[in-house]
Amino acid sequence: MITYLYHKRHIQTGLNYFGKTIRDPYVYLGSGQYWTRHLDKHGANIETVKVWKFTDLVECSAFAIEFSIKHNIVESAEWANLRVENGRDGGHTPAAYTVEARLKKGKKLKGRVFSKETLDKMSSHKGKHLGSKNPMYGKNQSIYTKELQRERALNRERKLCEHCNTECSPSNFSRWHGLNCRNKKPPQS
16 A cells, blocks of 8 residues: 655645645645644645655654754644654554454444434435435446456455354454354353
């Protein structure tokens, strides 16, 4: 996966921001808390000063930390960064999917109460893409697309559960099999 580090500057105020993205760095505005508030207040009139492209995360991280320290991006008033950029955090990081993080998020969302407006909005979207409302309704995939999907399905990584002998994708394996398998025998005491 390609990771980009970028240096952005607000054209009117001159405030700088150093960040990381896996999206198009020339289109992506940045997501730092102070930076996004600045853009909300002063508009998104920014320029991309420089972009660095990395395929190696260790190299990316080393460069990001070195750049952050060299330019003192946390302490300097010229930069909108609130912490040292390490080239790893932000977006979909593996840390967001740890057991502790999932439990914390679940606890936070438990017992939510939705307003009447929110419930109305959710019901208005119910069934929005069913049947003839689905953009692919009545259309067929080309032979090329079908072959491509078949080829990808054959090349997908599979895991075998030692408890129930089910072969499945790694994502399903971690959720339903292995340590979480319902056919797992309890430890003998």
